[in-house]
Amino acid sequence: xxxxxxxxxxxxxxxxxxxxxxxxxxxxxxxxxxxxxxxxxxxxxxxxxxxxxxxxxxxxxxxxxxxxxxxxxxxxxxxxxxxxxxxxxxxxxxxxxxxxxxxxxxxxxxxxxxxxxxxxxxxxxxxxxxxxxxxxxxxxxxxxxxxxxxxxxxxxxxxxxxxxxxxxxxxxxxxxxxxx
Amino acid sequence: xxxxxxxxxxxxxxxxxxxxxxxxxxxxxxxxxxxxxxxxxxxxxxxxxxxxxxxxxxxxxxxxxxxxxxxxxxxxxxxxxxxxxxxxxxxxxxxxxxxxxxxxxxxxxxxxxxxxxxxxxxxxxxxxxxxxxxxxxxxxxxxxxxxxxxxxxxxxxxxxxxxxxxxxxxxxxxxxxxxxxxxxxxxxxxxxxxxxxxxxxxxxxxxxxxxxxxxxxxxxxxxxxxxxxxxxx
Numbered sequence: 001x002x003x004x005x006x007x008x009x010x011x012x013x014x015x016x017x018x019x020x021x022x023x024x025x026x027x028x029x030x031x032x033x034x035x036x037x038x039x040x041x042x043x044x045x046x047x048x049x050x051x052x053x054x055x056x057x058x059x060x061x062x063x064x065x066x067x068x069x070x071x072x073x074x075x076x077x078x079x080x081x082x083x084x085x086x087x088x089x090x091x092x093x094x095x096x097x098x099x100x101x102x103x104x105x106x107x108x109x110x111x112x113x114x115x116x117x118x119x120x121x122x123x124x125x126x127x128x129x130x131x132x133x134x135x136x137x138x139x140x141x142x143x144x145x146x147x148x149x150x151x152x153x154x155x156x157x158x159x160x161x162x163x164x165x166x167x168x169x170x171x172x173x174x175x176x177x178x179x180x
Numbered sequence: 181x182x183x184x185x186x187x188x189x190x191x192x193x194x195x196x197x198x199x200x201x202x203x204x205x206x207x208x209x210x211x212x213x214x215x216x217x218x219x220x221x222x223x224x225x226x227x228x229x230x231x232x233x234x235x236x237x238x239x240x241x242x243x244x245x246x247x248x249x250x251x252x253x254x255x256x257x258x259x260x261x262x263x264x265x266x267x268x269x270x271x272x273x274x275x276x277x278x279x280x281x282x283x284x285x286x287x288x289x290x291x292x293x294x295x296x297x298x299x300x301x302x303x304x305x306x307x308x309x310x311x312x313x314x315x316x317x318x319x320x321x322x323x324x325x326x327x328x329x330x331x332x333x334x335x336x337x338x339x340x341x342x343x344x345x346x347x348x349x350x351x352x353x354x355x356x357x358x359x360x361x362x363x364x365x366x367x368x369x370x371x372x373x374x375x376x377x378x379x380x381x382x383x384x385x386x387x388x389x390x391x392x393x394x395x396x397x398x399x400x401x402x403x404x405x406x407x408x409x410x411x412x413x
Contacts, residue, residue, distance in 0.1 A: 019256060026248060031240035039238050048247050049351065049382070055251045069225060074232040081200060082207075089204035090352070122233035143201040144234055150201050169187045169195050176230060 003028075007072035008065075015063030022059060029073060030055070033080040040084040040147035050087050054080045085147040128175040136167040140175075143168060190220055198227030249412050250381050253324060307385045307408035308334070317406040318363065320346075320385055327373040333363060339405075342389040346371070347400055349384040360394040361387070381412045 007028065013021035033054060038047040057079055065075055118126075129137045139157065142148050150168070154161040186192070196202050197210040214221040305322040316334035323330070331346075344363050347355040359371045386407040388400035395401050 019252070022255075023248070026251070030247070031242045032235065032238075034243045035238045035241045036235055038241050048243055051243050051247055052250050052254070056254045059251075059255045070229065071232075074229060077232060077235050078228050082211075085200040085207070086204060089207070118236050119233055122236040125230070125233045126237075140199075141234075143199045144231060145238065147200055149203060150196075151203075153201075165192075165196075166187075168199070168201065169192050172195050172199075172227070172230075173187065179230070 004071050004073070008067050011058075011062050011065050011072050014059060015065065022062075025058075026055060029076055032073070033077060036077055036080050037084040039145055040081070040088055046087060047084070050080070050083050054083050057083070081147070088147050089149075124179050125175070128178040131178060132171045132174065133167075136171040139164055139167045140171050190223065194220060194223035195227055197224045198231060246381060246412060253380050253412075254378065304413050305379060305381055305410040306413050307410045309385055309387060309406035309408035311406050317387065320408070320410075322376065322379050322410065324379070327376050329358070329371055329376055329379075331361060336363075339363060339389055341392075342402060343392050343394055344387050344405070345390045345394045345400070347386045347388065348379065349386060350380065351383075355386065355400055357395065357398065358385075360390070363387075379410060381410050383410050384408065385410060 007025065010021045010025040010028070014025055030051065034047065034051050037050050037054070038044065041047045041050065054076070058076055061079075065072065070078070129140065132140075135157070139153060142153055142156075143150070148156075150161050150165045154164040157164060187195075193210060197207065197214070200207060202210065210224070214224055305324070307320045307322075308316055309318045309320060310316045317336075319332045319334055321330045321332070322328075343360050345360045346358040348358055349355050356375075358375050384407055386400070386404050388395070388404045389402040390400070391402070
């Protein structure tokens with residue numbers, strides 16, 4: 001049974017109320033999802049709160065999962081990203097972690113060239129990113145990995161928000177074309 | 181979506197939504213749109229699929245073990261007690277010995293044949309409620325299996341003729357009243373089980389001093405004399 005097929009089975013059983021299958025699903029996926037959440041929130045306690053919300057959502061919605069529309073891990077990681085971003089937005093005007101303080105949180109990124117076990121999809125995606133203008137690729141990475149809004153990233157990059165939006169959208173469209 | 185994409189319209193919005201690069205309100209609006217517009221939803225999901233392999237560049241990080249017990253306390257708030265040992269508990273033990281996550285696949289394969297009995301351990305949560313200065317006032321023990329909270333006095337406070345009221349603060353929500361208590365003989369006050377349902381590790385308990393009979397507003401109005409965080413034991 002492939003990893004993905006195993007997760008489909010576990011989700012299916014969790015959807016039927018099987019907590020043991022759900023525990024297996026958690027054990028197999030929580031470190032990945034926690035990495036995704038922590039990278040956006042940079043704060044362990046808050047990230048664990050979000051992780052808890054994510055898995056209670058997965059438990060509730062497991063029966064709605066449709067393997068024809070998404071792989072299980074993409075479905076779950078999307079819930080995780082959305083929840084983490086929602087929590088990040090809810091911080092609102094609360095001061096976000098200053099760059100100095102952020103040094104306490106280990107950088108959980110891996111350089112693309114060290115993706116030894118990367119899937120073919122990931123290799124092609126990184127290759128397509130590398131064909132873009134470096135600033136455009138960096139803008140796509142920042143919105144995705146850090147959960148930044150266009151507005152916040154435009155301020156950081158010192159460009160008008162319309163320019164930044166265009167970099168990201170056109171960049172992604174080009175990547176999609178290159179990967180087709 | 182290829183040549184001729186309308187980046188200023190829905191195609192652009194689908195990208196923004198998949199990335200999550202919008203404000204909170206705009207993202208919620210987009211999610212609502214996804215629920216009612218299958219074409220838009222399919223477009224967002226297409227971008228999510230395209231972007232998802234980026235997650236492989238994010239190193240996995242193990243959450244603390246407490247997270248799982250918190251999840252269990254939410255999804256299974258009233259666990260069965262005194263469950264008999266089952267095939268599942270021996271599998272659990274075996275998996276614990278095996279340790280590695282590679283064991284998951286093997287366990288799963290067995291589980292597909294032997295549908296397990298799945299008891300959850302009764303959960304006890306404890307909070308030591310102390311003043312700002314660190315002086316303990318009361319210990320609260322929540323027994324999830326009995327849906328009861330036991331309050332044990334640890335010190336004295338001058339309640340100045342007012343009524344102490346117990347609150348729980350869950351996440352970003354406003355304090356929720358668990359009812360008034362008597363600090364001198366806390367066991368004399370039973371808190372209704374439905375108010376205790378879903379108490380989780382990480383939530384904060386607090387005691388405020390309220391007018392006779394408790395807060396009339398539904399929120400704490402008097403001074404907070406002690407707080408403490410619930411932790412699993």
